Every structure is written in structure tokens, then in C-alpha cells.
Amino acid sequence: MGDDRTMPVLLSGMQPSGDLMIGNLCGALRNWVKLQEEYDCLYCVVDMHAITVPQEPKLLRKRSLDFLCLYLAAGIDPERSTVFVQSHVSAHAELAWILGCHTYMGELSRMTQYKEKAGKQGKNIRAGLFFYPALMAADILLYGANLVPVGDDQRQHLELTRDVAQRFNRMYGETFVVPEPYFPEVGARIMSLTDPTSKMSKSSDNPKSYIALLDPPDVIRSKIRKAVTDSGTEVAFDPERRPAISNLMVLRSAFTGESMEEIREAYAGKGYGAYKEDLGEILVQELAPIQQRFRELREDKATLDRLMAEGAARAERRARKTIEKARRRIGFPARPVKHR
Ligand code: ATP
Ligand code: LTN
Numbered sequence: 001m002g003d004d005r006t007m008p009v010l011l012s013g014m015q016p017s018g019d020l021m022i023g024n025l026c027g028a029l030r031n032w033v034k035l036q037e038e039y040d041c042l043y044c045v046v047d048m049h050a051i052t053v054p055q056e057p058k059l060l061r062k063r064s065l066d067f068l069c070l071y072l073a074a075g076i077d078p079e080r081s082t083v084f085v086q087s088h089v090s091a092h093a094e095l096a097w098i099l100g101c102h103t104y105m106g107e108l109s110r111m112t113q114y115k116e117k118a119g120k121q122g123k124n125i126r127a128g129l130f131f132y133p134a135l136m137a138a139d140i141l142l143y144g145a146n147l148v149p150v151g152d153d154q155r156q157h158l159e160l161t162r163d164v165a166q167r168f169n170r171m172y173g174e175t176f177v178v179p180e181p182y183f184p185e186v187g188a189r190i191m192s193l194t195d196p197t198s199k200m201s202k203s204s205d206n207p208k209s210y211i212a213l214l215d216p217p218d219v220i221r222s223k224i225r226k227a228v229t230d231s232g233t234e235v236a237f238d239p240e241r242r243p244a245i246s247n248l249m250v251l252r253s254a255f256t257g258e259s260m261e262e263i264r265e266a267y268a269g270k271g272y273g274a275y276k277e278d279l280g281e282i283l284v285q286e287l288a289p290i291q292q293r294f295r296e297l298r299e300d301k302a303t304l305d306r307l308m309a310e311g312a313a314r315a316e317r318r319a320r321k322t323i324e325k326a327r328r329r330i331g332f333p334a335r336p337v338k339h340r
Contacts, residue, residue: 009040009143009146014028015046015047016046016066017053017055020066020202021200021211023210024202027188031149033076036077036080042081043071044084049135070214078310078311082315083311089142089312091142095323096134097134099164102164102168102171103160111133132157141176143315146179159181165178168329187254193208194206194227214294215287221284235267235271237263248275251283
């Protein structure tokens with residue numbers, strides 16, 4: 001199924017730059033699972049992107065494997081989709097260089113995410129952080145992805161990918177598929193548990209601000225219990241005036257499918273304490289099967305190694321055609337046969 005070229009190709013990835021958390025599940029991963037029905041999907045763990053900011057090597061390795069297992073535990077089917085670790089396929093680095101040589105400093109300087117992340121890095125900003133959009137463009141263009149489901153913050157990077165692909169095609173002849181901008185109907189956007197005015201984020205320094213998919217039941221309960229609440233006691237949806245309880249309602253709804261009105265009615269007169277107790281329990285129950293499947297796979301090293309090798313081989317095979325074509329187009333001599 002993975003190489004079925006009759007379905008449009010879709011690619012997405014997440015950086016193992018923190019613990020995969022419920023915002024990523026509700027806003028991305030669940031949608032990835034559904035998209036497998038209609039598209040020829042590739043899902044990667046973008047570890048090469050993660051090193052654009054400092055990472056601890058042991059932790060990066062652990063998280064990359066955790067991410068891969070969580071993709072699968074959440075329902076990505078490795079038979080159907082191509083699931084792999086970005087750094088296992090060296091064509092990503094190779095094409096990133098070629099594309100970077102066709103991307104302008106002015107374009108990269110305009111990237112909002114670069115400005116934001118660079119601002120947090122202090123003095124020694126890595127050149128890779130600046131160059132990052134070329135690597136993301138390589139991820140997408142290598143596989144001829146037609147669609148790239150990403151959040152709003154990646155819109156600029158996707159536009160740049162399109163511009164660079166079109167520029168390259170104009171300069172050298174048709175080489176890359178130009179991806180369509182595709183912003184899926186957002187699943188719930190979950191806000192931080194400690195500051196409901198900012199987005200829940202996996203790379204936050206404060207683990208109390210998010211629920212990791214791998215948090216043990218007691219930690220989940222305690223984080224929800226300690227989540228900030230607004231003044232007042234009424235469980236009612238009003239993101240402007242009561243952002244904290246509204247966020248906890250969005251979170252419940254993301255797992256139960258209830259409407260805000262249904263939730264409000266169910267908790268009329270009950271107060272925040274009871275609401276939080278129930279929410280903690282719902283999350284514990286909902287995450288349990290994912291955690292169970294995760295543990296089974298993560299502890300089965302032989303299966304994990306096999307799936308990782310198969311994913312990498314499949315991605316590699318699919319990437320090869322594009323990278324060879326791009327190399328030829330720009331005038332690199334053909335690789336000597338034994339290096340192919
Ligand atoms: P980081 O903190 O490392 O920037 P992040 O947690 O903000 O990471 P991304 O790696 O930027 O997440 O995003 C991965 C995917 O998860 C994207 O598709 C993004 O839209 C989605 N996502 C991230 N945070 C949330 C959130 N709080 N609510 C809903 N979806 C989210
Ligand atoms: N930059 C993205 C992650 C990412 C990605 C990709 C997403 C890297 N390469 C290719 C879609 C397609 C992020 O930080 N969320």
C-alpha cells in the first residue's frame with residue numbers, strides 16, 4: 001500500500017524536541033491516522049530538525065524512538081504508511097543542501113519561527129536554525145508530496161517550499177511536485193495548563209504545563225488537579241473571560257466528543273474540583289490503550305528495529321528517484337556505479 005502512487009502523497013513530521021503531548025495528539029496525530037484512509041502517507045520523526053537548537057544526545061535518541069513508537073501506538077499503520085526517522089535517510093541532508101543553494105537569505109530572514117526561536121537562543125544561534133526551511137522543503141519535495149498537513153505556524157515554511165520548488169523547476173525543468181497548501185480542519189487547539197493564554201507546547205520547560213502521552217495515571221490526575229483555573233466556579237465556555245476552564249472544556253470535548261453546552265449542563269452547580277477530577281480520569285482512560293501499545297512495542301526491540309529498518313528502506317527507495325533527478329539537473333556528474 002505504501003508505494004501506491006494512485007493516491008495523492010501526503011507527508012508530515014514532528015520534531016522530537018520534547019515529550020509528545022495531548023496537544024500533538026488532538027491537533028495532529030489523530031488526524032494523521034484518519035488521513036491514511038485517503039492518502040499515500042509518509043510520517044517521519046524529524047530528528048535532524050530537532051538539532052537546530054541544543055539537544056542532549058541520549059535524550060534525543062530516546063525521544064526519537066519514543067516518537068516513532070507513539071506514532072504507531074496512536075494508530076499509524078506501518079504497512080499502509082511509510083513511517084521513519086528522518087536521519088536514517090541521508091537524501092534529506094543531500095537535498096536540503098541543494099535546495100539551500102536555491103533559497104535566498106532574504107527569504108530565510110523573513111521566517112517568523114526563526115525570529116522567535118533565535119530570540120530565545122541568546123548569543124550562539126545555530127546556522128542550522130536559519131537554514132531549517134531548506135531541510136523542511138527537502139522532506140516534502142523528496143517524496144513528491146502533494147499535501148502537507150501542518151499547523152498554522154508552518155504556513156510560511158510551506159509557502160517557501162512552494163517558491164523554491166517552482167524556482168528550481170523554472171531554472172532546470174520540471175523536477176519537483178509543488179505541494180498544495182493544506183491546513184486541515186484544526187482538531188482542538190489545546191492551551192497550556194499553567195497559562196491558558198499560550199499554546200500547550202511539548203518543548204516547554206515546565207512539564208506541568210502539558211500532559212505527555214506517556215505521563216503515568218497519577219501524574220495526569222495531579223497535573224489536571226493543579227491546572228490553573230479562573231476566578232469563579234461555574235463550568236461555562238467563555239475563552240475571553242474564563243480561558244482556563246474553557247481550555248479544560250475543549251480538552252474534555254476533544255476526548256468525549258461532547259459539545260460545550262452538554263458539558264456545561266452536566267456540571268451545573270458542581271464546581272471546578274469535581275470537573276477536574278472527572279477530566280483527569282477521562283484522560284487516564286483514553287491514554288491507557290496508547291500507553292499499553294507503546295510499552296509493548298518499545299520493549300520489543302526486534303520488532304521495533306525491523307519496523308524502523310523497513311520504514312527507512314521504503315523511504316530511501318522512494319527518495320532515490322528525486323534526489324538523482326535533482327543531482328542530474330543541477331550538473332553533478334553521475335555517481336560512480338558502486339556508490340549508487
Ligand atoms: P515545539 O514546542 O517543539 O515547537 P509543539 O508542541 O508546539 O512543539 P510542533 O512540533 O510545532 O508542536 O507541532 C507538531 C504538530 O502538533 C503540529 O501539527 C501542530 O499543529 C500540533 N500541535 C502542537 N501543539 C498543539 C496544541 N497545543 N494544540 C493542538 N495542536 C497542536
Ligand atoms: N517544521 C515542522 C516539522 C516538520 C515538518 C516537515 C512538517 C519538519 N519537516 C515536513 C511537515 C512536513 C514543525 O516544527 N512542526
